[in-house]
Amino acid sequence: MADNVKPRVKVPKSAAVGDTIVLKTLISHQMESGQRKDGDGNAIPRSIINRFTCEFNGAMVVDVKMEPAISTNPYFEFEAMVPEAGEFKFTWYDDDGSVYEELQSIAIA
């Protein structure tokens, strides 16, 4: 497993029905591209987050396929319309098979 992997998300605590809110996410991850070589000339194996998804009450909000050229600690900021109170589920998929999840609920103000 990659070291020091830690997902973070920022979701407003509440919103009005139909409001468009801003979601911010960041996962600390080294995002090793697989293109680099170590001091002895051996290729350093690729180790990246290859997919990121955000769901709201089971419905997909964004589904991102990620590639090796994405830099360390990938950050996503996007908007979503909130139709009802519920829970955002953020998921990151690591090359090594690890899956990192964060849940954040939002209330209707």
Add this chain to the structure above:
Amino acid sequence: MRKLTGAMLATLLTTSAVMADPVDDTLTINGETDIVVRTAAPEHLDGALKEVMSGWLFREDDTRIMQTDDFDNPGMIFVELAEDNWNMAEGSNGKSCADCHGASSDMSEVRPTYPKWNASAGEVRTLEMQINNCRTNQMGAEEWGYTSGDMVNMTALLASVSRGKPMNVAIDGPAQSVWEQGKEMYYTRYGQLDLSCSNCHEDNYGNMIRADHLSQGQTNGFPVYRLKNTKLNAAHDRFKGCIRDTRAETFAPGSAEFVALELYVASRGNGLGVEGPAIRN
């Protein structure tokens, strides 16, 4: 035609003056912590500066805004790494920082007073020196390199819990001779370019030095996350960069010279709020 040229020139002058001046803005972090970024200069600067200003005021809009929210501040990632270290037992005594000091959030009075005279050691200590003293004497652990990743992260953690508190380093009593040494350095011209700290940061703050907007060189935001090298930078590394830019041989981070300079420069910012980890260019 002549009139037109005059008017155009006036416009140009006004525009460049507006660009070069520090902005008139206030800093609130996470919508709750107010930071003093502009205040009356401490007494000892009488005749030199009327007002002291954080480097935050000299940066561009995007950079300033990034610092107002911890989620957007890349320096906070390193603060979180330090928080793990804070709670991790290390060394032959099997102790962590938290075992003696409690939660890191209880340390809010520390950062504003450093560098600080240590009576039992009979020396002025920076935060880095104190951390290493804790590691060797209390924890039985190995010293960290003065500007190593672990060290600068830990100073960022200690700064982050003090945000909003005013800088308040003591310059009298036993620390005075070191402070005088730092002051002497501040006004000494170094290098082939023959520049002192004061030439840029006292005489010319607000002006451009080529593409860079000169600040007052305050240390209240240190360690700073610099967008140019995407990592946290310790104050002594910044001093080193400045002296190198005068084309001089620099002092080493952690050297007695830089400790004295840090004490003096910190005292010039007495009254400004601690901001670290600040974001700069």
